[in-house]
Amino acid sequence: MAEGDGKEKMKWTTTIIISASLKSSEVATALENRSHKIRYSDSVEDGSVIFSLSGVAFLLVDAQECFMSAEEVFLAKIEKFINIHQNSFLVLSAALHGPEEWKLMFRIQQRFLGSNLRILPVHNAANAVNLMCTIAKITSKPYIDSICYRMITTKAYIIEQSPVWTTLHKIKLSSGAFNPS
Numbered sequence: 001m002a003e004g005d006g007k008e009k010m011k012w013t014t015t016i017i018i019s020a021s022l023k024s025s026e027v028a029t030a031l032e033n034r035s036h037k038i039r040y041s042d043s044v045e046d047g048s049v050i051f052s053l054s055g056v057a058f059l060l061v062d063a064q065e066c067f068m069s070a071e072e073v074f075l076a077k078i079e080k081f082i083n084i085h086q087n088s089f090l091v092l093s094a095a096l097h098g099p100e101e102w103k104l105m106f107r108i109q110q111r112f113l114g115s116n117l118r119i120l121p122v123h124n125a126a127n128a129v130n131l132m133c134t135i136a137k138i139t140s141k142p143y144i145d146s147i148c149y150r151m152i153t154t155k156a157y158i159i160e161q162s163p164v165w166t167t168l169h170k171i172k173l174s175s176g177a178f179n180p181s
Helices: 026-033 063-068 071-084 099-111 125-138 143-161 163-170
Strands: 015-019 037-041 048-051 056-062 088-093 117-122
Touching: 015 026, 026 037, 026 125, 048 125, 056 063, 056 071, 056 125, 063 071, 063 088, 063 099, 071 088, 071 099, 088 099, 088 125, 099 117, 117 125, 125 143
Parallel strands: 015 037, 056 088, 088 117
Antiparallel strands: 015 048, 048 056
């Protein structure tokens, strides 16, 4: 962050591999407009957006397309995707997330319970791009290092300032019976 009278946001850009099937999509256009380096690929799963430096991959799926296709087809596509990408997100797009969309998400969650898949419900391309960029940014260096440092510092401060820990120290229970870390 630049310091001055007000805080200015540093521009974050990265290289993104996008499925060639998304070349003319709103998502690709929005990512290009954010000055990211875009590489289109025919060799990734249709609907994929991969932030290679962050190690996160997103599979964009329209809920209506899921309803119109056989469940086994889109479940197989998701399975193939999560087998390739360790840190994977399913971006499920619907203008309105009504009962049918929530049932769909529940079925997907049940099917992939215990896997590395996380589901992100979104309403539009702008919403999807904001979520993807936020997740990719906070999982990339140096942001992840900064977040980890702040969490460790905050934890230490909370423990140091906690009346519970003060009381435990006074009654000498914290010297071995409890470990605050």
